[in-house]
Amino acid sequence: MQDPASTDPVTQALGDLISRHAGRLTDADTRLLDVLVQDPVRAAMENGKDVSFRAGVHPASAVRLARRLGFKGYPEFKSFLQASLIEGGTDFESPAARMAARLVRAEEGGLLASLIDSEIAALNLVRSHVSDQDIRAFSSTLAGARRVHVFGRGHSAALSALIALRLNRSGYDTVDLGSQMHQLPEALERLAPGDVLWLLAFRRASPLVNDLSRLAGARGVSVLALTDLQGIRIDPAPRHQIAVSRGQPGESQSLVVPMTIANAVILDLAAIDDGRSIRALNGFRSFRSASGLPPALL
Template identity: 65%
Template sequence: MSKPVPSSGFLSDLITRNASRLTGSDTRLLDVLVKDPIRAAIENGKEVSLRAGVHPAAAVRLAKRLGFEGYPEFRAYLQANLVEEGNDFENPAARMAARLVRAEEGQVLSSVLDSEIATLEALRTAVPDSDIRAFSEALRDARKIFIFGRGHAASLSSLIALRLQRSGYDAADLGDRTHHFAEMLNRLSPDDVVWLLAFRRPSQQISDANGIASMRGATRLALTDLLAARFDPAPDHQICASRGEAGESQSLVVPMTIANAVILDLAGIDGGRSIRSLEEFKAFRQSLPPRWRR
């Protein structure tokens, strides 16, 4: 009969329960594992033993002393802890390691695709069309649009601003001009829209922009994931959607898909403004020397 697999918990608890059975080699191995749990969850027993300077079989013996059938089962235990303990995912390295441990050998691309597909499928029912329409109507009626994202959201902020400009809207990416933050928002009015993007948590700059926009009476839109959902004061309109569970890809595909839907819906309700502007932009770009075409 096989031994019962230790329940999920902290490695330190497992060590404490089995302290009397551990050898000198075990201690050296555990020192390596505890110092770098992210790496420990990825490496095999031979690699861990090499780093600890012990015999390659020592890792297998340690795993058995701790109640596992072998090192693969022990490593699965370490991986489960890495994936399940939410606090680890504030650490970018831990998030990357968790994604790696979910992917089988040689299946990294498939793992990422599975994660993206599952998250996008969940988006079908998570965001109603009425939320998309609230965003597009606010953009359609704006005098000027400011888009602001920091960190990973900065690249999406830049793309949204570019697409709105090509669609004929007076749009500016605040993330590209933070050194002119005061100048950019000085003339903010109730006729303007500030579109904020935040993932994991709103940065202080994002919170500042939200506060200023609120005081000036501008319409505030927020596109966030679940961890960054809380704004004070609350935006006028907010779309909040998961970018994946812990250990999944957490990429920009979900917020980018939502932004694309908003811009597409905008083109459907602005009386042809977007379509005409895109045609004019294409003609103008073709008239430029090749070095200026992108």
């Protein structure tokens, strides 16, 4: 049987059970536990019949294992594994584990309802963690920018593109660096004093994010960072940073929270830029009406 030592909460839970009941385990139990430890996330999602099939033992073996470990049956054992999955205290590095934990939570009240509740809870946390002064620090920095460069990778790339689109339509020369990875050195060569670099970092700050922050500082560029609580270590530190949770461990970690903050920044920018955003939006609307271009291009 494989060594169950691991930081994974399901594997830890299995390891504790194995240690307590090692003297009672049969060869079939050992084969089942090997399968469970090899893929603890899958173990928390499958029924006893499926686990037995993968272990090559009789379907009833999973039930007998559960009882030897102190449970009434396999469903109770599975519930124990699922509780370990979603109550580990930290979110998972593995995307599969994160999704599995959210599916387990969804079983309690329905998938859509679970996602909605998760988003509402995360948004409510924003009220106590982000102030109007935080929003104004971002918007006032953007208002004086010569050019704005926005960078996000992974899930944050979608938000990076949206921010760049909205700022451009509001009359601010904005570059979405995340969409120019194939020409990133050429795009970065344009960084100059008076520019603003807006970084998005979720779950962690990648080495590239830190590299961009250092390069921006060396070129006299102001750096803004919008991160979740797991992506807060950016070196050197940004001029202004908003760090807020996108959800508790095992809950949805969507873009709703950072998108709401970005929308608030852009709205506040329109409130302080002496009509620049409003004029640009009206001008773009007039252009769309008179251009004759297909709507799909606009």
